[in-house]
Amino acid sequence: MTGCFPEGSGTGRAAGSGGRRIRVAMMQPPRSALSPLSDDAFKLSRWSTAETLVVLDENGDPKPALATEWKRNGKSWTFTLRDGVTFHDGTAFDAQAVVRSLRRAAIASPKPRILDGVELTVRATGDRTVTVTTAEEDPLVPHRLSSPQLSILAAKAYRNGKTVDPVGAGTGPFELVGVRGTSAATLDRYDGYWGGRARLAGIDVTFVPDGTARAAALRSGEADVVEAVPVSQAALLDQDLITEVPMPRTCTLYLNTETGPFRKAGLRAAARAAIDAEALVTGVYEKRADLARGLLGPALPWAAELRGEVTYPKATAPAGARITLGTFTDRAELPEVAQLLQQQLEKAGFTVELEVREYAQIEADALDGAFDAFILSRATVLDSGDPVAYLYSDFASAGSFNISQLADAGVDTALDTAGATPSGTARRRGVMKGEAAVLATVAAVPMLHERVIQGDAKGVTGVAHDPRERELITIDTDLA
Structure with missing residues (x-):
């Protein structure tokens, strides 16, 4: 198991101040260098590092996130943006940032799945408002904008015209500070988060494609949270440590x-x-x-x-x-x-x-x-x-x-x-x-x-058990 988890896990920058860090074993390694325009976006969402204008409640209905409200006028939807938000690099979250991110998604090849069959344009209509217009009337624009593939990132993420780099470019309670290829990722608490201060000092992620190894990591104490425990391994674990959704x-x-x-x-x-x-x-x-x-x-x-x-x-x-x-x-x-x-x-x-x-x-x-x-x-x-x-x-x-x-x-x-x-x-x-x-x-x-069978070690609290696989480690997640 030592081969699955990097030496130094839990020793990121925030850990040096005595904060608690959580170790997460995830199933699939990044496929596209954690580009939010790929399925890797859901990893960024589950780590609470990249955020969207809208999120969904338990019933699948849209509710505010980086946007506080919206209204529809035919093919156009106008979104009012949240004040007091900054990106992890210290730059301001504003209408131009939203336009930049959504336009990049709209012209991506391949397109994010959420935009299949959708022609979308976006423009700033004020410092704190953006208007999204579709070629055909679309009743699901707020739902679409909840997709992690439409996360809003800082300008630095788009400096390379061919790729999108999310390191240090999100708005969530945790900042992505390092990625080691397809083996690991490190996130530290972002104390400037608009929603308050996260309980944890950081997240240490290891990608463990082998399901038996993930289950063993929970059993041995090598990991605090384990994603997608295989059915064949579930019966071998302490049933108090697994949740079935x-x-x-x-x-x-x-x-x-x-x-x-x-x-x-x-x-x-x-x-x-x-x-x-x-x-x-x-x-x-x-x-x-x-x-x-x-x-x-x-x-x-x-x-x-x-x-x-x-x-x-x-x-x-x-x-x-x-x-x-x-x-x-x-x-x-x-x-x-x-x-x-x-x-x-x-x-x-x-x-x-x-x-x-x-x-x-x-x-x-x-x-x-x-x-x-x-x-x-x-x-x-x-x-x-x-x-x-x-x-x-x-x-x-x-x-x-x-x-x-x-x-x-x-x-x-x-x-x-x-x-x-x-x-x-x-x-x-x-x-x-x-x-x-x-x-x-x-x-x-x-x-x-x-x-889904998720493993949470004893003493872990506030971890999300999300059927849509958008949330995992949240601002309220903690370790006893």
């Missing part, structure tokens, strides 16, 4: 509708019929997961209430059809899920070649359609608190995360309609019509909904 995260089998055997809807239907998801829930997840009835799970209780019947295409015999099945090692359960699916599909008559790699080495191939089938653990409301963004990203013809290579006019229409509907019951009904349209294509087979 239903996640808006679905383990789904994506089927390539563009090339290979699964171009044919009948073979996709045959694959769906072959899958025994209950065996996965019981055998792999040891009943610490929920059987999927659709793409959206129990973390969104309204989904089950509004879900209707889906008509699936008729299955045709596989007759030995050869398929490649891919997944990744970063989530400890997925390789075992892949092995069981291989057995189930081969029993149904498919010939299955299995390929398993680390996520960083397999994502590009999956997005390029290199696999006939791909197993993905996917957050369904990670970005906006609203599942339309996930559905559009993964299943719309223009979606940037369309592993299934799906191009279906009915799906596109349903998702466009849902996206244009104001938030509330009507929008939720539209979401479920979109889900039904996707399921009817059998481009994706939802298998189970995960629960």
